[in-house]
């Protein structure tokens with residue numbers, strides 16, 4: 001879905017730019033705190049005149065839409081009062097079907113955030129207060145400069161809990177300005193210019209420059225002391241966008257969407273049990289030593305369908321660990337099928353060792369019928385397949401025109417699939433950067 005959406009953005013933003021230029025005189029749109037009603041006649045003019053518009057594509061008969069509507073009404077005045085105001089608008093997608101089609105609306109309600117006329121899917125919460133704190137991120141500067149301890153505290157407090165927060169101490173803001181821009185939709189960035197030693201104690205760093213990452217909802221904090229060079233810095237930022245061990249649920253699965261790392265998934269009976277909590281601690285320390293992997297966990301009690309996808313049910317010896325490529329295959333490690341011994345820490349290490357040494361067994365995800373639905377809706381597997389197909393076709397055509405002999409044989413298909421996925425991903429990223 002992502003790939004298509006990106007193309008869509010590119011096309012629609014080009015169209016919006018042309019239309020916007022044509023109708024630039026009529027910029028009578030203001031954020032007055034009411035929810036705008038848009039239709040065929042004024043939609044393009046509104047989204048090109050307003051910097052930030054959250055559009056609710058709804059249908060009059062849809063129950064979820066009716067429940068969402070008062071939340072949007074309540075959020076609108078608060079969003080309108082921001083320094084960079086955000087406007088909420090509604091489109092009756094049942095009536096204005098061509099608008100709905102144009103923006104790929106396939107269900108009601110669909111929320112899209114238009115940033116300078118370019119739409120992106122709104123993935124945040126739908127309750128008024130949470131929606132406001134989520135959307136504020138989009139109206140905030142890429143990197144905020146903070147000049148005192150209390151400014152730091154205010155910034156961290158106001159950031160809410162949806163996005164991680166990065167605070168640079170004794171750091172020149174130019175060092176993170178580029179990455180602040182690149183990841184501005186995923187995290188808050190700030191640089192503290194003036195701060196006390198108390199604050200150093202509070203955030204647990206003992207020298208500068210330091211970049212501190214905070215995950216308010218997971219009570220997690222990491223400190224990076226450098227080197228403040230592109231790749232190291234970006235790796236730190238990318239890897240700390242997610243907490244060390246992430247509980248897998250519908251919402252967090254969405255946030256895994258953009259991460260490229262494989263997922264070490266641990267399936268337990270019940271996430272909330274004391275013994276699971278101990279295991280989660282072990283997983284966190286394994287994660288901090290293996291930041292090239294994402295560590296996630298799920299309880300059968302919390303999400304049975306998801307666990308079943310990886311061959312775990314109530315009869316399975318738990319906890320069970322697998323490595324998932326977030327597509328249709330996962331790996332188990334021969335000899336480390338379950339982590340149910342006395343010394344779970346060494347069992348986890350053995351699992352990781354086995355994985356790294358390739359003592360793995362490939363399995364296909366399966367089990368529940370809901371799988372295809374959730375994977376395709378959250379991970380966008382449908383698009384991945386389309387992209388793989390398109391890229392593979394392009395590669396084949398290129399190869400054919402270059403008159404290079406096509407390699408055939410065992411494993412050929414797999415090689416193609418892997419390399420074309422990689423290409424598909426990297427092209428998505430390029431396209432993704434362009435939106436900024």
Ligand SMILES: *[C@@H]1O[C@H](CO)[C@@H](O)[C@H](O)[C@H]1NC(C)=O
Nearest residue numbers: 333334335336359360361362
């Ligand atoms: C697992 O390891 C054992 C012992 O090394 C070996 O005999 C067996 O064939 C392996 N199983 C698979 C499925 O690779």
